[in-house]
Every structure is written in structure tokens, then in C-alpha cells.
Amino acid sequence: YGIETACDKNGWIINFTVNPGNEHDSRTFKGLYDKIKNIGMKTCIVDAGYKTPAIAKLLLDDGIHPLFPYKRPMTQEGFFRKSEYVYDEFYDCYVCPNDKILRYTTTNREGYREYKSCGHVCASCPYLSQCTNSRDHVKVVTRHVWEPYMETCEEIRHTLGMRDLYSHRKETIERIFGTAKENHGFRYTQMYGKARMTMKVALTFACMNLKKLAIIKENWNVKIA
Numbered sequence: 472y473g474i475e476t477a478c479d480k481n482g483w484i485i486n487f488t489v490n491p492g493n494e495h496d497s498r499t500f501k502g503l504y505d506k507i508k509n510i511g512m513k514t515c516i517v518d519a520g521y522k523t524p525a526i527a528k529l530l531l532d533d534g535i536h537p538l539f540p541y542k543r544p545m546t547q548e549g550f551f552r553k554s555e556y557v558y559d560e561f562y563d564c565y566v567c568p569n570d571k572i573l574r575y576t577t578t579n580r581e582g583y584r585e586y587k588s589c590g591h592v593c594a595s596c597p598y599l600s601q602c603t604n605s606r607d608h609v610k611v612v613t614r615h616v617w618e619p620y621m622e623t624c625e626e627i628r629h630t631l632g633m634r635d636l637y638s639h640r641k642e643t644i645e646r647i648f649g650t651a652k653e654n655h656g657f658r659y660t661q662m663y664g665k666a667r668m669t670m671k672v673a674l675t676f677a678c679m680n681l682k683k684l685a686i687i688k689e690n691w692n693v694k695i696a
Contacts, residue, residue: 472489472490472491472492472660472665472668473489473490473491473492473494473496473499474487474488474489474490474651474657474668474672475487475488475490475496475499475500475502475503476503476644476647476648476676477503477506477507477644478643478644478647479643480639480643481643482642482643482644482646482647482683483680483683484647484676484679484680485507485510486503486506486507487503487672487673487676488502488503488506489665489668489669489672490502492660495520496518496520496521497520497521497522497523497525497526500517500521500526501529504529504530508533508535512535513535513536514535514536514537514538514636515530515535515536515537515538516538516636516637516639516640517537517538517539518540518640519539519540519542521539522539522540522542522624524582524615524616524617524618524620524621525617527539527617527620527621527623527624528617528620531620531623531624536627537624537627538624538627538628538633538636538637539624539628540628540637541628549600549601550601550602550603551567551568551598551601551602553612555568556568556573556612558614563575564586565586565612565614567588567598567602567610568598568602569596569597569598571588571589571592571593571596572588573586573587573588573610573611573612574586574587578616579613582615582616582617583613583614583615583616584613584614584615584616585611585612585613586611586612586613586614587609587610587611588608588609588610588611589609590605590607590608590609591608593608593609593610594608596608647679650679651675651676651679655675655679657675
């Protein structure tokens with residue numbers, strides 16, 4: 472099983488969900504988000520596994536600022552990156568590094584709009600070896616229908632102060648994961664069934680919050696009733 476956990480800026484565990492281990496975090500995010508979306512959240516800081524157009528749209532539509540990390544482009548070495556193909560919003564097309572147009576053709580089932588070049592033109596292009604390995608010399612660039620939400624998230628990421636805010640993630644949720652794995656056996660599933668694992672996680676996280684409270688009160692010289 473995989474355990475998704477949410478905490479506040481002070482490191483208090485707010486809520487969690489237990490999901491099958493073969494499901495990606497981006498697919499199970501909605502279950503955890505529904506539990507915490509009404510707590511007055513202004514900014515939601517997540518790791519790269521949640522950087523998808525669907526999650527960006529969900530958070531922005533609810534008035535929450537998603538703070539995603541930088542994700543390195545997974546482009547084949549020696550080829551042009553997608554950022555080097557300029558999108559023309561007015562004409563709804565892409566312009567390649569050789570100033571040729573990639574026109575919109577269709578939208579696939581995954582919600583990506585496909586923009587294709589002309590194979591006859593690309594066959595004589597000096598940058599063909601850096602562009603595509605296609606037999607018909609057609610370059611395809613995809614753009615999600617919710618790509619504007621991702622662009623808004625990139626603007627948020629570059630906003631002053633957001634880099635420092637994201638750096639606190641290692642002091643909060645990552646510390647919770649580390650403690651749970653090192654001290655409470657969360658590296659492996661120790662029980663059969665989702666119900667048993669949910670019970671174990673709930674008790675463990677409750678104890679971790681109580682331990683945090685006890686340490687704070689001890690440091691403040693407050694007597695615990």
C-alpha cells in the first residue's frame with residue numbers, strides 16, 4: 472500500500488489516505504484533497520509526482536495556489552526540447568527552431584492536442600536529426616487541453632518567495648515520512664487488508680502528533696494534564 476499524507480506548515484499531520492501500491496500518486500490525490508480542502512488552505516506544496524494538468528486545474532479552480540517543483544524535461548539526448556518549439560496562441564500552432572509551422576490535427580483520448588509538421592518540408596530540414604526519428608519525417612508536439620493551468624503554476628513557482636516556501640517541505644512532510652519509516656516500520660506493508668493498514672496508520676500518526684505535543688510542552692515547561 473501507499474500512504475499519502477498531508478501536514479501543515481508546522482509539521483502537524485492533518486490527514487492521510489491509504490491506497491493500493493500500484494496506483495500513481497497523481498491518481499489518488501483527489502481522495503486526500505477532498506479531506507483537507509475546507510481547512511482554509513491558500514497554497515498547496517506537493518512533490519513532482521503530482522505535477523499534472525488535472526491537479527493544477529483542480530487546485531486553481533478552488534482558489535488554491537499549487538506550488539510544484541521544477542521537473543527536468545525527459546527529452547532524448549541530442550534532441551530539441553519542447554520549450555524550443557514556440558506556441559502561437561493566436562493561430563493555435565507551434566513554430567519549430569527552423570521557423571516551420573506545426574499545425575493542430577487532433578486531440579487524443581488522454582486530452583492532448585497533437586500538432587504535426589509537414590513531412591515533405593521536414594525531409595530537407597538541416598535540424599531533422601535533432602527533431603525526430605520518424606520514418607515519414609513528421610514531428611509531433613503535444614499540448615494538454617489544460618496546459619494554461621500548468622503555465623499559471625509555472626508563474627506561481629517563479630513568484631518571489633515561493634522557492635523559499637518550497638524549501639520548508641523537507642522540514643515538514645519529509646521529516647514525517649522519515650520518522651514513520653525509520654521508527655514505525657513504514658518502509659513495508661506489515662498488515663493484510665486496507666482496513667488494517669488504515670487503522671495502523673491512524674494510530675501511528677496520532678501517536679506522532681502526541682509525541683510532538685509532549686516535546687513542545689516540555690520545552691515550554693507546561694504541565695500535561
